[in-house]
Amino acid sequence: MTPRLLRCFVTASLGVVALAAISPVEARSWSAIDALRTRLSREGVRVVQRDCPQRGLQGLYHPRSDTLVVCRSHRSAAQVWDTLAHEATHRMQQCAGGAITKRDQHQAMVVALNRSHPAEIASLRAYPRVEQLAELEARYTAKLPPDQVLHLFDRYCGGQTRL
Secondary structure, three states, X not given: OOOOEEEEEEEOXXXXXXXXXXXXXXXXXXXXXXXXXXXXXXXXOEEEEEOOOOOOOOEEEEOOOOEEEEEOOOOOHHHHHHHHHHHHHHHHHHHHOOOOOOHHHHHHHXXXXXXXXXXXXXXXXXXXXXXXXXXXXXXHHHOOOHHXXXXXXXXXXXXXXXX
């Protein structure tokens, strides 16, 4: 079987994100969505669903208000998961003060996404160059299994609730 997507494993002893090859992951469940939403809420993120007027917009994370929006355009749990995990990655980046991956992993992430989800890579070109790494990480992380996303969220944002 040919690997189609790289999966991220957090190596606790090294405190770094390492890459390993796997095949595409299965559709996401509502219970995984609830688990991530609960984690976000516990750390002070306001998670809302609303109509979004901008065509093609699936969601957004607004750091100043610590609000994550999931647009009502989704048709399945897998689509909701993808948006929630993508936007949660932007929150992780906020918690980390920047990138959540190492520079030497970026090309492998591009290759993996280009093989399994080429539209994700094509859409990166619409962003200013300074935002492309953040978007690459978000698109890549959204394709990881729920347990990996939850683990990454806990690693970068766990216990950082503001008083």
